Amino acid sequence: MIAWIGGRAVGYDDVGEGDVVLFLHGFPHRRSLWTSQLSALRDRARCVAMDLAGFGESAGEEVYSIDRYADDAAEFLDYLRIDRAVVCGLSMGGYVALSMIRRHARRVRGLVLMDTRAAGDSPATIEKRREMMRLARDRGAESVADVMIVGMIGKSTRAKCPEVVDMMHGMLSSAPVAGITGALEAMLSRPDATPTLQEIVVPTLVVVGEEDVLTPVHEAEFLHQNIRGSRLEIVSGAGHVPNVERSAAVNHLLSEFVASVVLS
Numbered sequence: 569m570i571a572w573i574g575g576r577a578v579g580y581d582d583v584g585e586g587d588v589v590l591f592l593h594g595f596p597h598r599r600s601l602w603t604s605q606l607s608a609l610r611d612r613a614r615c616v617a618m619d620l621a622g623f624g625e626s627a628g629e630e631v632y633s634i635d636r637y638a639d640d641a642a643e644f645l646d647y648l649r650i651d652r653a654v655v656c657g658l659s660m661g662g663y664v665a666l667s668m669i670r671r672h673a674r675r676v677r678g679l680v681l682m683d684t685r686a687a688g689d690s691p692a693t694i695e696k697r698r699e700m701m702r703l704a705r706d707r708g709a710e711s712v713a714d715v716m717i718v719g720m721i722g723k724s725t726r727a728k729c730p731e732v733v734d735m736m737h738g739m740l741s742s743a744p745v746a747g748i749t750g751a752l753e754a755m756l757s758r759p760d761a762t763p764t765l766q767e768i769v770v771p772t773l774v775v776v777g778e779e780d781v782l783t784p785v786h787e788a789e790f791l792h793q794n795i796r797g798s799r800l801e802i803v804s805g806a807g808h809v810p811n812v813e814r815s816a817a818v819n820h821l822l823s824e825f826v827a828s829v830v831l832s
């Protein structure tokens with residue numbers, strides 16, 4: 569579906585009824601990253617997945633930032649007349665979820681931080697992102713997908729499920745170049761979210777694939793140690809996208825967590 573917000577298109581899916589879970593994808597994904605979660609959770613919650621600006625069916629921004637994505641998410645909740653949601657963000661989507669805590673805390677009823685981190689970029693990471701921007705502009709999204717795909721998927725999934733690798737490679741390859749470069753600019757300029765962790769007072773689930781090499785387990789442990797009352801779940805046999813690689817296990821965790829937030 570498409571929402572027109574302030575004259576700009578936002579692609580989204582909205583299924584199920586009741587308490588709301590807002591799903592925010594990572595880089596360079598689109599909302600179909602969450603297909604399995606929407607199917608599994610729609611009987612117990614209203615599941616809303618949006619394309620971040622410049623990805624999927626969403627229009628791009630003039631200036632990209634993680635805070636702008638967070639403001640877009642809050643405006644999107646306004647559009648759907650949703651007051652509060654459990655916000656579930658993967659990787660870059662987790663950066664956006666933490667920005668929502670900074671800028672729109674009242675809208676966040678619970679938090680799922682999946683394969684993400686609090687810290688901002690190091691100078692070396694910023695330089696790598698600038699290289700990736702050049703690659704995207706010069707050689708297109710498929711070259712970015714070729715570089716990223718190994719880190720995106722855990723070694724067990726790569727060995728056992730080549731169809732998952734192909735599916736994710738297809739998703740990465742189809743990302744618009746302007747969305748890719750915009751998101752890279754947004755990520756490299758984002759603030760360190762470590763101080764924000766102390767501000768989190770809503771129930772929080774931290775999830776990470778055991779084989780994640782992009783946002784490794786120690787990043788999730790840091791989140792868990794610094795977010796009061798949070799729960800940490802390490803998904804074995806999965807890399808950076810455990811919701812795709814081990815969807816049944818992640819769906820079970822999410823389903824339990826959403827039920828607990830509703831009761832809290």
Ligand code: MLT
Pocket residue numbers: 593594595596658659660661755782808
């Ligand atoms: C993502 O999956 O969103 C990215 O790996 C995040 C990042 O590059 O920091």
